[in-house]
Amino acid sequence: MQTVDVVVIGAGPAGTVAASYLKKQGYNVTILEKEKFPRFQIGESLLPCCMEHLSESGLLEAVEKQQFQKKTGAAFMLGEKRCEFFFTEQFTKGWTWTWQVKRADFDSALAEATREKGVDVNFECEVLSVTCSAEKQVLEYRDIDGNTHKIECRFIIDSSGYGRVLPRLFDLSKPSAFTPRGAIFSHLEDKNRSEKASNNIFVHSFDNNKSWIWAIPFSDGSTSVGIVSDKEKVMELAENGGEKYKSFIRDFEDLNGRFKESEFKFEPRNILGYSVGVKTMFGEGFVLSGNSTEFLDPIFSSGVTFATASGLLSAKMTDRHLRGEKVDWKTEYEDVVQKGINVFRSYVTGWYSGDFQTIIFAKTIDDDIKYQICSVLAGYVWDHSNPFVKKHDTILPTLAKVIKMREKAQI
Ligand code: FAD
Incomplete structure (x- = not known):
């Protein structure tokens, strides 16, 4: 049986960041990836904070070469109202830009760069079963020809995303408290877009905060x-092949005819009920990272940044564990990841309750407040010197209440 130091399940952003970091520390790392790359994946708008993780794992340069669309901010719309955030105007000192990417190309670039670093990246290898213990971990996987193999390692990082391999096998998933939602999407020709529109993600809120549209330019x-x-x-x-979705996009008033005549590049795809939690993010011989942990909601484009953040942190903890250091997985890993998730949970809650919209579409918005919110939107959710991070669970409803009272008094 083949034996390596670490097996990473999945070659998405979480898996490639983790594997690349560990390879740099001198470990023998194998990735088992179910699909053949390039493959479609949803999650196309990155956050500036993830640039730090790509850089630290040595993957930034490979992504840079792809010349993806630069993203410098985020624009939110509600009918005629508009609020634009610029990542140059932030509370936290960090990256002021990132990219918007077709994930097929982005993930392929990450996987190829990871392979070039010496990681054994195996496509079309689906992990079927896993046995963990204090001494060794054994994974069984099926290759493209239908043959099954076993591989042994000292530690497993599960970065299998929506596949949720270990949460499934070890019964670790728990339901999300959010309303079950879904998304339907495609890529469209966009001849009418202005240069300014290229650098932003556009989010249109409608249906009384219940629904929204994203436009992510490539x-x-x-x-x-x-x-x-x-x-x-x-x-x-x-x-019927997404007929109603297509006509909605063509005719939606707030898009001002931007996609009226556009060709849809592929049949609309949909994904339902993606919000899910997890009972624990670690166990004997393994750790979970990326979407294998918890996924909340796509509204603030936080998924890939959480994948790279947790991929990197899980690799650092694995390194220390393999060196024989005592790692407190609960406080040094799970609680850290969970803190970031909890900040975004407050903002997702605030989006669907309408508090977030009340704040950003207020008649006036204080610059300091805007810069602090902007840092959350840039993914800097571990900066506790930011009041919009530190008091994330109370600050949105409180501020929204004050704004409503103030605007009522002004009428
Ligand atoms: P993935 O990218 O899912 O990669 C996991 C890999 O594991 C896959 O390649 C898969 O094939 C492989 N795998 C699965 N099972 C097995 C198995 N048994 N054996 C071997 N390999 C396996 N995030 C953003 O940052 N920006 C956005 O704009 C955004 N928009 C979104 C819109 C929607 C509608 C949704 C639902 C999500 C969105 N996300 C967005 C979230 C984003 O899709 C994920 O958070 C991100 O892809 C997670 O990365 P990952 O590396 O954890 O997993």
Whole structure:
């Protein structure tokens, strides 16, 4: 049986960041990836904070070469109202830009760069079963020809994303408290877009905060356009090859005819009920990273940044563990990741309750407040000197209440 130091399950952003970091520390690392790359994946708008993780794992340069669309901010719209955030105007000192990427290309670039560093990246190898113990971990996987193999290692990092390999095998998933929602999306030709529109993600809120549309422009002139809503509405939009989704995108008033004549690059795809939690993020011989842990909601484009953040941190902890150091996985890993998730949970809650919109679309918004919120939107959710991070669970409802009272008094 083949034996290595670490097996990483999945070659998405979490897995490649973790594997690349560990390879740099001198470990023998193997990735087992179910799909053949390039493969489609949703999650196309990055946050500036993830640039730090790509840089530290040695993957930034490979992504830079792809010349993806630069992203410098985020624009939110509600009918005629508009609020634009610029990552140069932030509370936290960090990256002021990032990219918007077709994930097929982004993930392939990450996987190829990881392989070039000496990681054994195996595509079309699906992990079927796993046995963990204090001494050794054994994974069984199936290759493209249907043959099964076993591989032994000292430690496993599960970065299997929506596949949730270990949460499934070890019964670690727990339901999310969020309303079950879904999304329907495609890539569209975008001839009408202005240069300014290229550098931003555009988010249009509608249906009384229940639904929203994203427009994520790419460097090849096409744009990803998706609708997020409750599960039933998405299922209705997806009927008959997504006919209702297509006409909604063409006719939605707030898009001002931007996609009226656009060609859809592929049949609309949909994904339902993606919000899920986890009972624990670690166990004997393994740790979970990226979407294998908890996924909340796509509204603030936090998924890839959490994948790279937790991929990197899980690799650092694994390194220390393999060196024989005592790692407190609960306080040094799970609690850290969970803190960041909890900040975004407050903002997702604030989005669907309407508090976030009340604040950003207020008649006036204080610059300091805007810069502090901007740092959350840039992914800097571990900066506790930011009041919008530190008091994340109370600050949105409190501020929204004050704004409502103030605006009522002004009428
Ligand atoms: P993944 O990218 O899912 O990679 C996991 C890999 O594991 C896959 O390649 C898979 O094939 C492999 N795998 C699965 N099972 C097995 C197995 N049994 N054996 C071997 N390999 C396996 N995030 C953003 O940052 N920005 C966005 O704009 C954004 N938009 C989103 C929109 C929607 C509608 C949704 C639902 C999510 C969105 N996300 C977004 C979130 C994003 O999709 C994920 O958070 C991100 O892809 C997680 O990365 P990962 O590396 O954890 O997992």
